[in-house]
Amino acid sequence: MPVPLYQAKAEFFRTLGHPVRIRVLELLQDGPRPVRELLAEIEVEPSNLSQQLAVLRRTQLVTATREGNTVVYALSTPDVAELLRAARRILTELITDQGALLTELRAPGAPLKTR
Amino acid sequence: MPVPLYQAKAEFFRTLGHPVRIRVLELLQDGPRPVRELLAEIEVEPSNLSQQLAVLRRTQLVTATREGNTVVYALSTPDVAELLRAARRILTELITDQGALLTELRAPGAPLKTR
DNA sequence: TGACAACTTGAAGAAATCTTCATCTGCAGT
DNA sequence: ACTGCAGATGAAGATTTCTTCAAGTTGTCA
Incomplete structure:
Protein backbone atom coordinates (compact mmCIF):
# COMPACT_ATOMS: atom_id res chain seq x y z
CA MET A 1 0.00 0.00 0.00
CA LEU A 39 -23.01 31.59 5.34
CA ALA A 40 -26.54 32.56 6.24
CA GLU A 41 -27.16 29.30 8.09
CA ILE A 42 -23.84 28.80 9.81
CA GLU A 43 -22.68 31.30 12.36
CA VAL A 44 -19.13 31.87 11.29
CA GLU A 45 -17.07 34.54 9.62
CA PRO A 46 -16.83 34.39 5.84
CA SER A 47 -13.11 33.80 5.82
CA ASN A 48 -13.42 31.03 8.35
CA LEU A 49 -16.09 29.30 6.31
CA SER A 50 -13.87 29.63 3.29
CA GLN A 51 -11.04 27.95 5.18
CA GLN A 52 -13.25 25.04 6.13
CA LEU A 53 -14.61 24.72 2.61
CA ALA A 54 -11.04 24.58 1.39
CA VAL A 55 -10.40 21.63 3.69
CA LEU A 56 -13.43 19.82 2.34
CA ARG A 57 -12.34 20.55 -1.20
CA ARG A 58 -8.82 19.28 -0.61
CA THR A 59 -10.17 15.94 0.58
CA GLN A 60 -12.56 15.84 -2.37
CA LEU A 61 -15.62 15.55 -0.19
CA VAL A 62 -17.22 18.47 -1.96
CA THR A 63 -16.89 20.20 -5.29
CA ALA A 64 -17.07 23.91 -5.99
CA THR A 65 -18.43 25.43 -9.15
CA ARG A 66 -18.40 29.04 -10.07
CA GLU A 67 -21.74 30.31 -11.37
CA GLY A 68 -21.67 33.93 -12.28
CA ASN A 69 -20.69 35.87 -9.22
CA THR A 70 -21.36 33.11 -6.71
CA VAL A 71 -19.74 29.76 -5.97
CA VAL A 72 -21.90 26.69 -5.56
CA TYR A 73 -20.83 23.74 -3.43
CA ALA A 74 -22.06 20.15 -3.65
CA LEU A 75 -21.28 16.77 -2.17
CA SER A 76 -18.95 14.91 -4.49
CA THR A 77 -20.76 11.63 -3.77
CA PRO A 78 -24.04 10.67 -2.10
CA ASP A 79 -22.10 8.15 -0.02
CA VAL A 80 -21.18 11.00 2.24
CA ALA A 81 -24.82 11.33 3.23
CA GLU A 82 -24.91 7.65 4.09
CA LEU A 83 -21.84 7.98 6.25
CA LEU A 84 -23.41 10.83 8.15
CA ARG A 85 -26.51 8.75 8.75
CA ALA A 86 -24.43 5.87 10.10
CA ALA A 87 -22.65 8.28 12.40
CA ARG A 88 -25.91 9.72 13.61
CA ARG A 89 -27.15 6.24 14.49
CA ILE A 90 -24.12 5.50 16.61
CA LEU A 91 -24.19 8.86 18.28
CA THR A 92 -27.85 8.55 19.11
CA GLU A 93 -27.20 5.21 20.68
CA LEU A 94 -24.20 6.36 22.65
CA ILE A 95 -25.92 9.50 23.86
CA THR A 96 -29.13 7.83 24.93
CA ASP A 97 -27.09 5.29 26.83
CA GLN A 98 -25.26 8.06 28.58
CA GLY A 99 -28.46 10.00 29.11
CA ALA A 100 -30.08 7.02 30.76
CA LEU A 101 -27.14 6.71 33.08
CA LEU A 102 -27.29 10.39 33.88
CA THR A 103 -30.96 10.40 34.78
CA GLU A 104 -30.39 7.45 37.04
CA LEU A 105 -27.56 9.23 38.74
CA ARG A 106 -29.74 12.29 39.23
CA ALA A 107 -32.48 10.28 40.91
CA PRO A 108 -31.19 9.76 44.44
CA GLY A 109 -32.40 6.57 46.06
CA ALA A 110 -33.07 4.92 42.74
CA PRO A 111 -30.97 1.82 42.44
CA LEU A 112 -28.36 1.72 39.72
CA LYS A 113 -28.58 -0.98 37.19
CA THR A 114 -25.60 -3.25 37.27
CA ARG A 115 -24.55 -4.91 34.11
CA MET B 1 -31.30 21.43 19.32
CA LEU B 39 0.20 -4.31 20.76
CA ALA B 40 1.58 -7.14 18.67
CA GLU B 41 -0.23 -5.95 15.57
CA ILE B 42 0.13 -2.21 15.87
CA GLU B 43 3.54 -0.66 15.79
CA VAL B 44 3.37 1.69 18.71
CA GLU B 45 4.71 1.98 22.23
CA PRO B 46 2.60 0.46 24.97
CA SER B 47 2.00 3.75 26.70
CA ASN B 48 0.96 5.36 23.46
CA LEU B 49 -1.50 2.58 22.72
CA SER B 50 -2.86 2.99 26.19
CA GLN B 51 -3.40 6.68 25.61
CA GLN B 52 -5.32 6.00 22.43
CA LEU B 53 -7.36 3.28 24.09
CA ALA B 54 -8.23 5.78 26.79
CA VAL B 55 -9.58 8.14 24.14
CA LEU B 56 -11.74 5.39 22.69
CA ARG B 57 -12.97 4.48 26.15
CA ARG B 58 -13.86 8.06 27.02
CA THR B 59 -16.04 8.33 23.94
CA GLN B 60 -17.64 4.99 24.75
CA LEU B 61 -16.63 3.44 21.46
CA VAL B 62 -14.99 0.52 23.20
CA THR B 63 -15.23 -1.21 26.54
CA ALA B 64 -12.40 -2.62 28.60
CA THR B 65 -12.66 -5.63 30.85
CA ARG B 66 -10.03 -6.95 33.16
CA GLU B 67 -9.54 -10.70 32.87
CA GLY B 68 -6.85 -12.00 35.13
CA ASN B 69 -3.67 -10.21 34.31
CA THR B 70 -4.77 -8.93 30.94
CA VAL B 71 -7.28 -6.36 29.79
CA VAL B 72 -9.66 -7.21 26.99
CA TYR B 73 -11.12 -4.58 24.71
CA ALA B 74 -14.27 -4.82 22.62
CA LEU B 75 -16.44 -2.61 20.43
CA SER B 76 -19.28 -1.23 22.49
CA THR B 77 -21.67 -1.57 19.54
CA PRO B 78 -21.53 -3.32 16.16
CA ASP B 79 -22.65 -0.07 14.55
CA VAL B 80 -19.04 1.00 14.70
CA ALA B 81 -18.16 -1.73 12.25
CA GLU B 82 -20.84 -0.50 9.90
CA LEU B 83 -19.55 3.02 10.09
CA LEU B 84 -16.07 1.86 9.19
CA ARG B 85 -17.45 0.00 6.21
CA ALA B 86 -19.27 3.09 4.99
CA ALA B 87 -16.08 5.07 5.36
CA ARG B 88 -14.12 2.50 3.42
CA ARG B 89 -16.64 2.67 0.58
CA ILE B 90 -16.32 6.41 0.29
CA LEU B 91 -12.57 6.33 0.48
CA THR B 92 -12.32 3.68 -2.19
CA GLU B 93 -14.55 5.69 -4.45
CA LEU B 94 -12.74 8.94 -3.89
CA ILE B 95 -9.37 7.37 -4.47
CA THR B 96 -10.29 5.52 -7.65
CA ASP B 97 -12.07 8.60 -8.98
CA GLN B 98 -8.93 10.54 -8.63
CA GLY B 99 -6.58 8.04 -10.15
CA ALA B 100 -3.50 9.86 -11.33
CA LEU B 101 -4.58 13.10 -9.76
CA LEU B 102 -3.93 11.57 -6.39
CA THR B 103 -0.48 13.02 -6.27
CA GLU B 104 -1.83 16.51 -6.42
CA LEU B 105 -4.13 15.87 -3.50
CA ARG B 106 -1.41 16.63 -1.03
CA ALA B 107 -0.17 19.84 -2.55
CA PRO B 108 -2.18 22.99 -3.26
CA GLY B 109 -5.90 23.39 -2.89
CA ALA B 110 -7.84 22.00 -5.80
CA PRO B 111 -8.51 24.70 -8.36
CA LEU B 112 -12.05 25.86 -8.87
CA LYS B 113 -13.96 24.47 -11.78
CA THR B 114 -15.35 27.08 -14.12
CA ARG B 115 -18.53 26.65 -15.98
C1' DT C 1 5.91 -10.63 51.13
C1' DG C 2 8.69 -9.48 47.16
C1' DA C 3 9.41 -9.58 42.30
C1' DC C 4 7.48 -9.37 37.94
C1' DA C 5 4.18 -8.61 34.17
C1' DA C 6 0.55 -6.01 31.96
C1' DC C 7 -1.33 -1.84 31.54
C1' DT C 8 -2.56 2.93 32.90
C1' DT C 9 -1.77 7.70 34.15
C1' DG C 10 0.26 12.47 34.49
C1' DA C 11 2.93 15.72 32.65
C1' DA C 12 5.62 18.30 29.30
C1' DG C 13 7.59 19.46 24.99
C1' DA C 14 6.57 18.87 19.94
C1' DA C 15 3.40 19.04 16.24
C1' DA C 16 -0.92 19.86 14.07
C1' DT C 17 -5.14 22.50 13.77
C1' DC C 18 -8.10 26.84 14.50
C1' DT C 19 -9.33 31.50 14.25
C1' DT C 20 -8.64 35.90 12.67
C1' DC C 21 -6.87 39.65 9.97
C1' DA C 22 -5.07 41.68 5.95
C1' DT C 23 -4.77 41.07 1.33
C1' DC C 24 -5.92 39.24 -3.18
C1' DT C 25 -8.66 37.39 -7.35
C1' DG C 26 -12.55 36.98 -10.55
C1' DC C 27 -16.81 38.71 -12.10
C1' DA C 28 -20.68 42.21 -13.01
C1' DG C 29 -22.29 46.66 -13.63
C1' DT C 30 -21.33 51.39 -14.93
C1' DA D 1 -11.13 51.33 -16.84
C1' DC D 2 -13.08 51.77 -12.18
C1' DT D 3 -15.93 50.14 -8.34
C1' DG D 4 -18.09 46.92 -5.50
C1' DC D 5 -19.24 42.25 -4.31
C1' DA D 6 -18.42 37.25 -3.36
C1' DG D 7 -15.05 34.32 -1.96
C1' DA D 8 -10.28 32.68 -1.49
C1' DT D 9 -5.66 32.75 0.40
C1' DG D 10 -1.46 33.51 3.45
C1' DA D 11 0.27 34.12 7.69
C1' DA D 12 0.56 34.44 12.73
C1' DG D 13 -0.80 33.70 17.35
C1' DA D 14 -3.88 30.83 20.22
C1' DT D 15 -5.57 26.31 21.18
C1' DT D 16 -5.62 21.24 20.81
C1' DT D 17 -3.81 17.04 20.13
C1' DC D 18 0.37 13.75 19.99
C1' DT D 19 4.22 11.42 21.60
C1' DT D 20 7.17 10.09 25.07
C1' DC D 21 8.99 9.30 29.62
C1' DA D 22 8.73 8.45 34.38
C1' DA D 23 6.02 6.71 37.83
C1' DG D 24 1.78 4.36 39.51
C1' DT D 25 -1.89 0.32 39.69
C1' DT D 26 -3.44 -4.26 39.81
C1' DG D 27 -3.09 -9.06 39.59
C1' DT D 28 -0.06 -13.41 39.60
C1' DC D 29 3.14 -16.48 41.25
C1' DA D 30 7.00 -18.11 43.87
Missing part, protein backbone atom coordinates in the same frame (compact mmCIF):
# COMPACT_ATOMS: atom_id res chain seq x y z
CA PRO A 2 1.49 3.31 -1.10
CA VAL A 3 0.15 5.25 1.83
CA PRO A 4 -1.08 3.07 4.68
CA LEU A 5 -4.82 2.81 4.33
CA TYR A 6 -5.51 3.37 7.99
CA GLN A 7 -3.57 6.58 7.71
CA ALA A 8 -5.82 7.73 4.88
CA LYS A 9 -8.85 6.75 6.89
CA ALA A 10 -7.71 8.70 9.89
CA GLU A 11 -7.13 11.74 7.72
CA PHE A 12 -10.56 11.31 6.26
CA PHE A 13 -12.27 11.23 9.64
CA ARG A 14 -10.26 14.16 10.85
CA THR A 15 -11.63 16.28 8.03
CA LEU A 16 -15.09 15.47 9.37
CA GLY A 17 -14.02 16.44 12.87
CA HIS A 18 -15.04 20.06 12.83
CA PRO A 19 -18.44 21.58 13.66
CA VAL A 20 -18.52 23.93 10.70
CA ARG A 21 -17.48 21.26 8.24
CA ILE A 22 -20.11 18.89 9.59
CA ARG A 23 -22.78 21.53 9.22
CA VAL A 24 -21.74 22.23 5.67
CA LEU A 25 -21.93 18.58 4.73
CA GLU A 26 -25.34 18.25 6.33
CA LEU A 27 -26.66 21.27 4.49
CA LEU A 28 -25.32 19.88 1.24
CA GLN A 29 -27.19 16.64 1.81
CA ASP A 30 -30.28 18.39 0.49
CA GLY A 31 -28.53 19.45 -2.67
CA PRO A 32 -26.00 22.00 -3.93
CA ARG A 33 -25.85 25.40 -2.31
CA PRO A 34 -24.08 28.68 -2.91
CA VAL A 35 -21.66 29.89 -0.28
CA ARG A 36 -23.94 32.80 0.46
CA GLU A 37 -26.62 30.43 1.76
CA LEU A 38 -24.20 28.39 3.81
CA PRO B 2 -30.46 20.69 22.96
CA VAL B 3 -26.69 20.75 22.92
CA PRO B 4 -25.27 21.52 19.51
CA LEU B 5 -25.52 18.16 17.87
CA TYR B 6 -23.06 19.02 15.16
CA GLN B 7 -20.55 19.75 17.88
CA ALA B 8 -20.98 16.26 19.28
CA LYS B 9 -20.67 14.80 15.81
CA ALA B 10 -17.46 16.65 15.15
CA GLU B 11 -16.04 15.39 18.42
CA PHE B 12 -17.07 11.90 17.50
CA PHE B 13 -15.32 12.00 14.15
CA ARG B 14 -12.24 13.52 15.69
CA THR B 15 -11.88 10.51 17.95
CA LEU B 16 -11.79 8.38 14.81
CA GLY B 17 -9.17 10.63 13.28
CA HIS B 18 -6.06 8.86 14.40
CA PRO B 19 -4.24 5.98 12.70
CA VAL B 20 -3.74 3.95 15.85
CA ARG B 21 -7.32 4.35 16.97
CA ILE B 22 -8.58 3.34 13.54
CA ARG B 23 -6.45 0.23 13.58
CA VAL B 24 -7.68 -0.71 17.00
CA LEU B 25 -11.29 -0.39 15.93
CA GLU B 26 -10.66 -2.46 12.83
CA LEU B 27 -8.97 -5.19 14.80
CA LEU B 28 -11.88 -5.22 17.23
CA GLN B 29 -14.31 -5.73 14.37
CA ASP B 30 -13.40 -9.42 14.47
CA GLY B 31 -14.17 -9.67 18.15
CA PRO B 32 -12.72 -8.76 21.54
CA ARG B 33 -8.95 -8.73 21.96
CA PRO B 34 -6.50 -8.33 24.81
CA VAL B 35 -4.17 -5.35 24.74
CA ARG B 36 -1.23 -7.67 24.30
CA GLU B 37 -2.54 -8.75 20.89
CA LEU B 38 -3.30 -5.23 19.79
